[in-house]
Amino acid sequence: MKYLLFIFVGLVHLLSLGSGKAIYGNGTSQRTFQEIKEEIASYGDAAKAIINLAVYGEAQNRSYERLALLVDAVGPRLSGSRSLEKAIQIMYQNLQEEGLENVHLEPVKIPHWERGEESAVMLHPRAHKMAILGLGSSIGTPPEGITAEVLVVTSFDELQRRAPEARGKIVVYNQPYVNYSSTVLYRARGAVEAARVGAVASLIRSVAPFSIYSPHTGIQEYQDGVPKIPTACITVEDAEMMSRMASRGARIVIQLKMGAKNYPDADSFNTVAEVIGSKYPEQVVLVSGHLDSWDVGQGAMDDGGGAFISWEALSLIKDLGLRPKRTLRLVLWTAEEQGGVGAFQYYQLHKANVSNYSLVMESDLGTFFPSGLQFTGSDKARAIMEEIMHLLQPINVTQVFRCGEGTDINYWIQAGVPGASLLGDLYKYFSFHHSRGDTMTVMDPQQMNVAAALWAVVSYVVADLEEMLPRS
Ligand SMILES: *[C@@H]1O[C@H](CO)[C@@H](O)[C@H](O)[C@H]1NC(C)=O
Ligand SMILES: *[C@@H]1O[C@H](CO)[C@@H](O)[C@H](O)[C@H]1NC(C)=O
Numbered sequence: 373m374k375y376l377l378f379i380f381v382g383l384v385h386l387l388s389l390g391s392g393k394a395i396y397g398n399g400t401s402q403r404t405f406q407e408i409k410e411e412i413a414s415y416g417d418a419a420k421a422i423i424n425l426a427v428y429g430e431a432q433n434r435s436y437e438r439l440a441l442l443v444d445a446v447g448p449r450l451s452g453s454r455s456l457e458k459a460i461q462i463m464y465q466n467l468q469e470e471g472l473e474n475v476h477l478e479p480v481k482i483p484h485w486e487r488g489e490e491s492a493v494m495l496h497p498r499a500h501k502m503a504i505l506g507l508g509s510s511i512g513t514p515p516e517g518i519t520a521e522v523l524v525v526t527s528f529d530e531l532q533r534r535a536p537e538a539r540g541k542i543v544v545y546n547q548p549y550v551n552y553s554s555t556v557l558y559r560a561r562g563a564v565e566a567a568r569v570g571a572v573a574s575l576i577r578s579v580a581p582f583s584i585y586s587p588h589t590g591i592q593e594y595q596d597g598v599p600k601i602p603t604a605c606i607t608v609e610d611a612e613m614m615s616r617m618a619s620r621g622a623r624i625v626i627q628l629k630m631g632a633k634n635y636p637d638a639d640s641f642n643t644v645a646e647v648i649g650s651k652y653p654e655q656v657v658l659v660s661g662h663l664d665s666w667d668v669g670q671g672a673m674d675d676g677g678g679a680f681i682s683w684e685a686l687s688l689i690k691d692l693g694l695r696p697k698r699t700l701r702l703v704l705w706t707a708e709e710q711g712g713v714g715a716f717q718y719y720q721l722h723k724a725n726v727s728n729y730s731l732v733m734e735s736d737l738g739t740f741f742p743s744g745l746q747f748t749g750s751d752k753a754r755a756i757m758e759e760i761m762h763l764l765q766p767i768n769v770t771q772v773f774r775c776g777e778g779t780d781i782n783y784w785i786q787a788g789v790p791g792a793s794l795l796g797d798l799y800k801y802f803s804f805h806h807s808r809g810d811t812m813t814v815m816d817p818q819q820m821n822v823a824a825a826l827w828a829v830v831s832y833v834v835a836d837l838e839e840m841l842p843r844s
């Protein structure tokens with residue numbers, strides 16, 4: 373049944389190629405947009421076959437079940453940990469056993485930080501043990517901890533205005549949540565800004581739109597020439613309470629203990645698998661997600677879901693006996709959470725071939741029911757992506773938004789390659805992000821099916837079009 377369908381799909385494509393116009397290898401096209409539109413429309417049956425298999429057919433719930441199997445077995449996968457390397461080895465084996473092509477590991481040196489034992493106790497105005505999570509790369513405190521008075525601020529501006537009050541204190545940031553990209557600056561730079569004005573530690577309100585007393589960790593960065601001070605995140609609830617206490621004039625004292633430690637870089641790998649292109653094997657459409665996670669929860673959502681729908685995209689295409697003209701390459705990144713360490717290594721190794729990347733795709737904003745695709749590229753390329761997304765009419769996810777991005781594909785986008793990312797419910801995503809709540813319990817098999825179908829249709833069609841996506 374499925375083979376008959378694909379003989380038919382193939383035939384339609386052969387006919388559509390008879391349109392006569394020359395296609396140049398240098399990326400310029402003589403074809404009209406109308407012709408490209410017709411070419412894309414001819415993928416209607418292929419798109420339906422992918423959707424049927426992923427959402428209603430034998431592959432239903434597969435990406436969810438595969439993910440559950442991995443994260444239940446290995447748990448969270450922090451950069452530098454043995455569980456991350458175990459997960460990479462399991463994935464390498466999974467991809468090989470499935471019969472995907474060119475399955476290999478590309479070595480990367482990655483940071484190794486461990487949080488150790490940690491605690492924060494309010495001593496004044498009342499005894500209160502707080503939930504905290506040290507921030508990635510933070511130093512620890514002395515064994516007896518740091519006991520100091522608190523200065524609560526709601527912004528970097530307020531910290532500057534009150535700089536003379538900060539010396540010798542623990543700075544607590546109670547910044548409001550605006551959106552992730554702007555609010556996360558408090559997590560990334562909070563310790564440096566506090567250290568500049570003489571603080572001895574900093575505690576950051578978790579960067580989350582919603583909280584049930586949940587600390588949300590993440591990476592932070594020290595700066596050369598600025599003293600390193602210990603830094604952790606606290607819950608939204610405790611940040612707001614300390615803010616209220618301070619506004620009433622209360623003197624707040626906290627004892628902070630952190631056993632965090634940075635170790636020498638560890639050995640790790642980006643994990644790669646392909647469906648090799650039939651006509652332009654050197655040309656690439658890249659689909660990706662990261663395999664590492666924070667060390668709490670299960671890293672099921674961030675970014676198990678993105679990694680596993682990317683794997684699923686290749687599986688769906690392989691199961692249907694499809695082989696696009698260009699190579700479809702899956703990359704499961706390592707050490708994304710430490711600032712895209714694996715992705716940087718991959719870019720260094722492969723950037724000489726940048727002219728042969730048609731599209732780079734990353735899913736790292738959750739795999740809940742998608743609202744559409746975020747895309748960065750020229751207007752012409754955007755118009756093509758909009759046509760491709762029409763193929764997803766059967767699941768009613770056809771929108772193309774601005775700003776395709778992701779830590780792991782941004783190097784390529786900056787080099788001029790069109791980039792796409794999956795957009796879903798960001799409120800839900802950042803409610804669980806980097807917290808103990810990031811487990812399989814927040815994942816939904818049917819939502820993952822739809823996300824995987826979208827991911828497979830887009831990557832397959834772009835990889836199979838007669839021409840690469842235009843860059844201008
Ligand atoms: C691409 O190749 C065609 C045919 O050789 C040529 O006419 C066109 O100028 C080239 N475009 C660029 C940007 O090099
Ligand atoms: C897929 O998951 C949904 C939701 O949990 C469930 O209702 C359905 O029976 C599952 N399908 C298969 C084939 O397991």
Ligand SMILES: *[C@@H]1O[C@H](CO)[C@@H](O)[C@H](O)[C@H]1NC(C)=O
Pocket residue numbers: 550551553554
């Ligand atoms: C986030 O909020 C800032 C400040 O309001 C705004 O400038 C920026 O455009 C917002 N970013 C996104 C991605 O919405």
Ligand SMILES: *[C@@H]1O[C@H](CO)[C@@H](O)[C@H](O)[C@H]1NC(C)=O
Pocket residue numbers: 654721722724725
């Ligand atoms: C770059 O592309 C060429 C073919 O065009 C291929 O032989 C080579 O392996 C590629 N290099 C990398 C690092 O992918």
Ligand SMILES: *[C@@H]1O[C@H](CO)[C@@H](O)[C@H](O)[C@H]1NC(C)=O
Pocket residue numbers: 652653654655724725726727728
């Ligand atoms: C890109 O691919 C083409 C064939 O599709 C090949 O001729 C060319 O050498 C490749 N370029 C690079 C930089 O690998």
Ligand SMILES: *[C@@H]1O[C@H](CO)[C@@H](O)[C@H](O)[C@H]1NC(C)=O
Pocket residue numbers: 768
């Ligand atoms: C299709 O999606 C649009 C936009 O997301 C939504 O407004 C509409 O209700 C959906 N239609 C169906 C039938 O689900």
